[in-house]
Amino acid sequence: MLKYLRYLATPILISISIYFAAMGKEWIWIYLIGFNIFVIFGDAFLGNDKTTPKYKYPFILRLLLFINLPLIAILVSIAVYMAGHFSSPLFEQIMMFLTGYDISLTRVGTEVWHLVGYIFTVGLMVGPGATIPGHELVHHKKNKLDWIIGNLMLSFSIDNAFAIEHVHGHHKNVGLSSDPATAKRGQSLYRFFIESSIKEHRDAWKIELRRLKKRGHFVFSLYNKMIIGYLQSSIIAMAAFFLAGWYGVLMFIGIAIFAKFFLESVNYMEHYGLVRIKGSPVELHHSWNTNRRISSILLYNVTRHSHHHEQGSLEFWKLKPKENAPEMPYGYLTTLYLVVFFPWLYRRMMEPKLEHWKDHFASEGERRLIA
Numbered sequence: 034m035l036k037y038l039r040y041l042a043t044p045i046l047i048s049i050s051i052y053f054a055a056m057g058k059e060w061i062w063i064y065l066i067g068f069n070i071f072v073i074f075g076d077a078f079l080g081n082d083k084t085t086p087k088y089k090y091p092f093i094l095r096l097l098l099f100i101n102l103p104l105i106a107i108l109v110s111i112a113v114y115m116a117g118h119f120s121s122p123l124f125e126q127i128m129m130f131l132t133g134y135d136i137s138l139t140r141v142g143t144e145v146w147h148l149v150g151y152i153f154t155v156g157l158m159v160g161p162g163a164t165i166p167g168h169e170l171v172h173h174k175k176n177k178l179d180w181i182i183g184n185l186m187l188s189f190s191i192d193n194a195f196a197i198e199h200v201h202g203h204h205k206n207v208g209l210s211s212d213p214a215t216a217k218r219g220q221s222l223y224r225f226f227i228e229s230s231i232k233e234h235r236d237a238w239k240i241e242l243r244r245l246k247k248r249g250h251f252v253f254s255l256y257n258k259m260i261i262g263y264l265q266s267s268i269i270a271m272a273a274f275f276l277a278g279w280y281g282v283l284m285f286i287g288i289a290i291f292a293k294f295f296l297e298s299v300n301y302m303e304h305y306g307l308v309r310i311k312g313s314p315v316e317l318h319h320s321w322n323t324n325r326r327i328s329s330i331l332l333y334n335v336t337r338h339s340h341h342h343e344q345g346s347l348e349f350w351k352l353k354p355k356e357n358a359p360e361m362p363y364g365y366l367t368t369l370y371l372v373v374f375f376p377w378l379y380r381r382m383m384e385p386k387l388e389h390w391k392d393h394f395a396s397e398g399e400r401r402l403i404a
Contacts, residue, residue: 057139076364117277156291193262194237208309325364
């Protein structure tokens, strides 16, 4: 039973964040500090997870993915409410029932630095609570319910294009110079974020237009998955407006931008500096991996990235750690903070790893491409 329960870790951490968010003001920063300590030190001292248990009841694991959707919706709603000045008796009563706090009182005295804490913390929590589960579910292309739930999750980062480009573009083009989600050696994270966001969106439209044309559907219709994505994010923005006015909308947009930034930072570190010859197969050495225990559990084994690219539609509980795949220097959150706050140090640390990759993993053609 424990092998199922470990994937309750993310819903539990989001539930705790809801409690701290409802407490208001500086408590959101306190949660962020505690979350960072738990994940970073957990990865550092709890070792690696290289197990691949067999699961008799996979529907339980899918349910544990689904449960993140209402939890993230509640967390984002509290952050939005804290940014506004409107009274919303029904919402306040619901939050009182769920958390035990009268958020109309805990909101009093909220200052700008508190709101910055909500944007950063909630934006970060959207990662394991919506983006990663959404990423998992949109890969289940044959399961319509999974795809719908995954797409809804991605609406919290206003990034439904990811469901199209990532599955049908990135997985085909990883390691190529044309792939927006593969960071080039020495490339700045912040330049990568802007370029990849724009190009991924552009490529998603190209992929979707080809699909619509092939099926004979009109572009400006609800058959268009891009338009559905825009509508979903717009509905969340409208809900934010009714809950907290324009300040609520700005809070939602701020959270979405940070969530998208964290996603692209993860893309950056998952394939940084790696190359592939066009037409050659995607292999294990075209992704960076980590087997750190806390990262693997909280992120539903996306850490086993090489196997994920080898078999994109394979469910997260079936992904295996690969001994002959390149490894990141640390767990995901530690590496993420290195990439975001100390990019020069990250690039310096990766230089010997990239040289080792060239000497021990790269094909002859890839070595020539690097040279």
